[in-house]
Amino acid sequence: MASENSEINLIIDGKQITTQTGNTILQAAMESGLYIPYLCYYPGMKPYGACRMCVVEVENGRGTPASCTTPVAEGMVVNTDTQQIQDLRKGITELIISEHPHGCLTCHRTDINGANLCGPEDICLRHVSVTDRCVSCPKNERCELKDTTIYVGTGLTTPMTYKYRNLPVLNQDPFYDLDYNLCIVCARCVRACDELRGDNAITLTERSGISLVGPAYGSSLLESGCEFCGSCIDVCPVGALVESDYKWDKAVESTSTTCPQCPVGCQLKLEVNKRGKVIRVIPELEAEANRGQACFKGKFGLDFINKRSRLKSPMIRRDGALEDVSWEEAMSFVADKLNLYKGSGFAALSSSRSTNEEAYILQKFTRSVMNSNNVDHSSNMRPEVTEILGDVLGYQAATNSIWSIEESDCILVVSSNVTEEHNVASVAVKRGSKNGSKLIVIDSREVELTRSAKLWLKPRPGTDSVLLGGILKVIFDESLEDQEFMNARTDNLDNFKNSLWKFDLKKVQEITGVDESDIRTAARYIAESDSTSFIYALDNLNDAQRSESTRSVINLALATGNIGKNNGGLYPLRSGTNDQGSWDVGCVPHLLPGYKNLHDSAARASLEQNWGLNIPEETGLGLKEMFPAIITGDVKAMMIVGNSTNFSNGDLGDVLESVKNLEFLVVQDAFLTDIGMLADVVLPSVTFAEKEGTFTNMERRVQPLKQVLEINNTYAMPDWWIITELAKAMGYDSFNYHCAAQILDEISNNIPFYAGIKYDRLLSKEGILEPAGIPNFPIPSQMIPASGGRNTGIQWPCLDVQHTGVKVLYTNIDDSNKFSMQSLEIVDGTSVTTKEYPLLFVPGRVLHDSDDVKIEVINNKNVIVRDEVLQLNPEDAKRLDIGDFEMIQLESVDEKLTFQARIVKESFVGVVSSTTLFGSLITQLDASEDPDPMGNVPTLKTKAVRVSKQGS
Amino acid sequence: MTSFDEIYSKSKSRYQELESGNKPWIRIGTAVCGEAAGSKEVVDRIKSDLRSLGVDANVSEVGCIGLCYAEPIVDVIKPGGPRIFYGNVNPDIASEIVKSYVSEDDYRPDLALAAMSESDVDGVMNMKDLPMWSKQVRVALRNCGNIDPMEIGQYIATGGYAALDKAVNSMTPEEVLKEVQDSGLRGRGGAAFPTGTKWSFLARSPGPVKYILCNCEEGDPGAFNDKGILESDPHSLIEGTILAGYASGASNGIVFIRHGHEGPINRTLAAIEQAYELGLLGNNILGSSFSFDMEVSLTGDSYVAGEETALMESIEGKRAMPRARPPFPAAYGVWGLPSNINNIKSLSYVPEIIAKGGEWFAGIGTDGSKGTAILCLSGNIKYSGMIEVPMGLTINQVIYDIAGGTPDGRKVKFLQTGGPLGGVLPDEKMDVELDFGAMSQAGAILGSGGLIVADERACAVNMARLLVAFCQYESCGKCFPCRLGMTNLIEILERVSNFASRPEDLELMTNIGQNMAAGSLCGHGQLGWNPVQSALKYFPDDFSAHMEEKRCITGQCAQQITTPQRTRSRWSPVQLLELKV
Secondary structure, X not given: OOOOOXXXXXXXXXXXXXXXXXXXXXXXXHHOOOOOOOOOOOOOOOOOOOOOOOEOEEOOOOOOOEOOOOEOOOOOEEEOOOHHHHHHHHHHHHHHHOOOOOHHHHOOOEOOOOOEOOOOOOEOOOOOEOOOOOOOOOOOOOOHHHHHHHHHOOOOOOOOOOOOOOOOOEOOOOOEEEOXXXXXXXXXXXXXHHHHOOOOOOEEEOOHHHOEEEOHHHOOHHHHOOOOOOHHHHHOOOOOEEEOXXXXXXXXXXXXXXXXXXOOOOEEEEEEEOOOOEEEEEEOOOOOOOOOOOOHHHHHOOHHHHOOOEOOOOEEEXXXXXXXXXXXXXXXXXXXXXXXXOOOOEEEEEOOOOOHHHHHHHHHHHHHHOOOOOEEEXXXXXXXXXXXXXXXXXXXXXXXXXXXXHHXXXXXXXXXXXXXHOHHXXXXXXXXXXXXXXXXXXXXXXXXXXXXXXXXXXXXXXXXXXXXXXXXXXXXXXXXXXHHHHHHHEEOHHHHHHHHOOOOHHHHHHHHOOOHHHHHHHHHHHHHOOOEEEEEOOOOOOHHHHHHHHHHHHHHHHHOOOOOOOOOEEEEOOOOOOHHHHHHOOOEOOXXXXXXXXXXXXXXXXXXXXXXXXXXXXXXXXXXXXXXHHHHOOOOEEEEEOOOHHHHOOEOEOHHHHHOOOOEEEEEEOEOOOOHHHOOEEEEEOOHHHOOEEEEOOOOEEEEEOOOOOOOOOOOEOHHHXXXXXXXXXXXXXXXXXXXXXXXXXXXXXXXXXXXXXXXXXXXXXXXXXXXXXXXXXXXXXXXXXXXXXXXXXXXXOOOOOOOEOOOOOOOOOOOOOEEOOOOOOOOOXXXXXXXXXXXXXXXXXXXXXXXXXXXXXXXXXXXXXXXXXXXXXXXXXXXOOOOOOEEEEEOOOOEEEEEXXXXXXXXXXXXXXXXXXXXXXXXXXXXXXXOHHHHOOOOOOEEEEEEEOOO | OOOHHHHHHHHHHHHHHHHHOOOOEEEEEOOHHHHXXXXXXXXXXXXXXXXXXXXXXXXXXXXXXXOHHHOOOXXXXXXXXXXXXXXXXXXXXXXXXXXXXXXXXXXXXXXXXXXXXXXXXXXXXXXXXXXXXXOOOOOOOOOOOOOOOOOHHHHHHOOXXXXXXXXXXXXXXXXXXXXXXXXXXXXXXXXXXXXXXXXXXXXXXXXXXXXXXXXXXXXXXXXXXXXXXXXXXHXXXXXXXXXXXXXXXXXXXXXXXXXXXXXXXXXXXXXXXXXXXXXXXXXXXXHOOOOEEEEEEEOOOOOHHHOHHHHHHHHOOOOOOOOOOOOOOOOXXXXXXXXXXXXXXXXXXXXXXXXXXXXXXXXXXXXXXXXXXXXXXXXOOOOOEEEEEEOOOEHHHHXXXXXXOOOOOOOEEEEEEOOOOOOEEEHHHOOOEOOHHHHHXXXXXXXXXXXXXXXXXXXXXXXXXXXXXXXXXXXXXXXXXXXHHHHHHHHHHHHHHOOOOOOOHHHHHHHHHHHHHXXXXXXXXXXXXXXHHHHHHHOHHHHHHHHOOOOOOOOOOOOOOOOOOOOOOOXXXXXXXXXXX
């Protein structure tokens, strides 16, 4: 028997081919540029063998096996195009089109090669006038079935009786249009949902001739456990599953760029129609960061680019109202004003979607022009999760790549709502769990990943760090630690071990409410697995607890030897899209670009020399200090780039109220947001689709933004341009940048670990395949290359222009620089509850819930109707005189909600919890009037509440 | 741990008490065939009569002896008296029997079907002379109708589990495997693959957890022998499965039964439980180091679930759709672990093979097909039922000598064998021997053993249409050629039946059929063309009459014909939508 990964030689259609063991004939053929027609096969999915289009003949083999399911064997001789095979394929396509509407083939204006001869103003067979495309099917010109039918040379019609299914188009669910009349039951969508996403929201329904796809029992997608990622749409070969918006629009161009919605940094193809609107978003199949996946935010949430409410011109507040002005006027006005506020009275904030270049240029502007270190990015809410990481290990970044999570034997997720906030990373987690990785979730909320978890530890809110300490204690008590690794690479072991004595398991159980046996099981899973990935966002903890939890997680990784390992490592989750990049380029008050300390005078001096400008020494104010400083009058003028959810959700206190105290506020944004309404000057900036730049994702991968659209009908400009022009207007001619790539060059000159990262390297040169151009055989629409080619990313540290980046950090053992084990403390879980609001509300959200979910159709849209349930402890219920199933009211500072009470013994005293359905969130987002609703997806935040009987 | 000898002697003494004690022993066939004919009422009447007459007798509900045409069957053995079978018993006849024979000594030759005894019984035909019985050699069916399937003791007393004891305590797995290989046993599920070879594949797969799957999906119309065995003698299957596990190093057995077959399900579940109680299943079977566990898994209502890979999907709780092969089950089976799928009949032979030796088994039957054939006879025949005859008998012998030909002496037109995918065999081909090779040469398959006889009143077009209708209805819907091919095929056949065919239909049908045969993923689609193909081959006149003369020779297709089709259930998205709007 051939060993794994050995090579195999075979002959396909007379061509000698060498391929890997385990490949199928189809894969081997594709690899070497031979095409075998297929409809159900899809790269990345398991062999299925349903459509039988890919049948081949194997010499000395029996019958006509499907090449997508037949593994290659040494010396195999395969013929893919004999007369028998051709006839068989024709026969099958005839069968398919006997029930698939095929007006596209029989139209008198379609020629035999499938070329569409219809042009504008023609009258179509549907008796409508054609605008710019065939209007017989939404998948027109991208349909794999049509292309394949023509490729195999089937006549344009079928000798069988044509049987139209006559089913209504299902368009009640958000974002999706399902026309099962077009379905060919290849089950790609079902397999995508199962194998690629791990959700199983849809299945095959019915049997024999009426077999179709859809949610089980005919439920709606809202209640089926669908996360509206659009994966099924992307893989559909025909027009059965399509995006509702711009369904009939034809793309004239598509460009690959980086998604601005979260730190995963998915590569997306944005399709643009002839009117310059982004009509469709298709995730890149071969992108390293997302591997063909996207999420509801990326797939359906980028329509803000097209919104009419975009800001069109700079505005200056005059007599209380914002007035349109020209750029020249706005610039000289702002320059004059800012000249008055140089020094620590000025603060600047970049946004979570600011590119590396913009974050860099903003901090340079603030430091050298405004002479202030008060600069930060508005999503920098949880600096502890990475700062301590940097202190202990060296870099403030994830140690490994996103998709190596899938290969981990054990995955620990600590208080992170990955599915909603870093969606595609959760796909790697779920796929790992499905393939047998042990998934442990530590979360007091019921988040989506708990469904896939092998072990869900549910600590009392705010006690995560104690629980993690308990797990560490077990590891050392039971001698499960990786002693070899610890001896070689760690120090400070004694202090650390002494600090563990505090975590007596009985006490840990008492504090956290988690069973001792579960803590032991978790510890054994983590320590006994070959590799463990640690994912932590540490939501809903205060700063001290977050620091302590981070230390524990790092200790866990060190104790189990999961540093410098291929499939095990640390993944701190930050919330902003480009938080990693913002930190890297020094858009934080206390660090200069490249994590150099502000007070390191040598570093400062070298930067001053490079810039030719001075940098103040005085420590600056961070995000959380700026707004109080406005109230005290220490900060008088501010420049805010982009709107942030943190400004309005109370995380930072009442930001909108405090900025009213500013003497001068400049806001740069694409829309007139609530903070923009309070500004003295509003400068219109462009969206991610209209500018160039780079984002650094959660796995340190620097990926490019490409200009997808021309900037139309507006005077909006990229943020980096605005800041550059402003500096020039203030007399700083050294701010002489004419493109983002030039700024990136400056970044890479100043930051050693960015040294080899150049904009043109990220586009389509080294490290990636050149786009092949649209080939002359049918391919899935997701694989049609973007017109501008594919992008690549480089994972820093990238030390020179030959270096291809680093996948796994800390693989080299450095004896002089050992990792220091962190001593731990039991940190009090101080509660956010008050006398007025004495209970802690813990929200959760799940994809699927079998209980009490009803669907109503309102305005032709499916809406979930159910009594939301609030779980509370019997003790609290008794005190509040609330009975089971009673309707109750929950009040917090800013909202009032009605629930049905469920008294649950397992609930903690003083904690009430509720779980909403993900489908409800999607309905809200779909119906939202907000130009950019996905940017403000409500997070699952615990908060202080009070509960009372309804009506009382 | 009690040794097997102790278990045996205890069971034996209890059984002897029944068989030759001082009380009459009444056995009533209550398998599905008996039940359908009214055996439950007979049991009730017998019990109440015994009470009212104050007669002390043992009453057992046994399985199916195979003489389905004579059900309900009551079998009475009396101390000193002969063992008499009474056929077609209704409660009134049952009362007569109790009154005359059980409580007195009149064995009522007028009601008796046959007597089972060494010497002849006056006025009653001896079982040995009964046409349906005389040619039978009962190996797998040895206990059917004789013992109470719910009593493990009766199975043990009649020689059961001795083979297991012998195997685990005095033979190596290799020896057991060799015995089965020597026997020449071939799988009875349809493909006729040598059982020993199949087991040897599994034996070579890496352990420690491996599965033996027993397939009792048995959805073929006209086949009821798997259910018959499970209902009448589940322990022979269990013993066979454990032996298969021992020989191939498997640790688990799963009996896969179609949902709704209540008799087989309940009796198998009970039998497994009893086997566990006696230490015949579980850890360290009979004191050996061999451990084996068994459970029952149920399918949904799906014919394709009987396909080996679909069956594994179904056990895993998924939709019963075939997997692509390779990987084959011996490498990647249920839950991705090495598995081996055997038909119930194949496994039920194994205890006897081990007990009596492979050579003994190989002595029965023909060169290419050893052992016996277990057949289910139904259709236009005199005696329907389940029989076991040596391989090598001709089909004619089975139909005329055993089943008594057609009830009213009409000419047999064709035979439908091996399930709906097996096709039809015309009268003139029926001198073929029961032999896997000879049968397939004649264009039929022995398959699962169902033989449906049709006399000259049957229309071949109608038969083909009905068989395709079944196949279409039961297609799992996965692969395109089967899902769409069957749908179009049935549509064309319906046209032919309704004399509305088009000139090109014959060619079109052939094209579709050949594409299905060449392109389908599993046997269901690959063989789905068989019934039409063989009907076309042997009865072209039937087709040309329909297609050209627009008439049916037999008159069967006189009325407008519609074929039952699946409809979207209440739960389909579309219907639900209609409900909502």
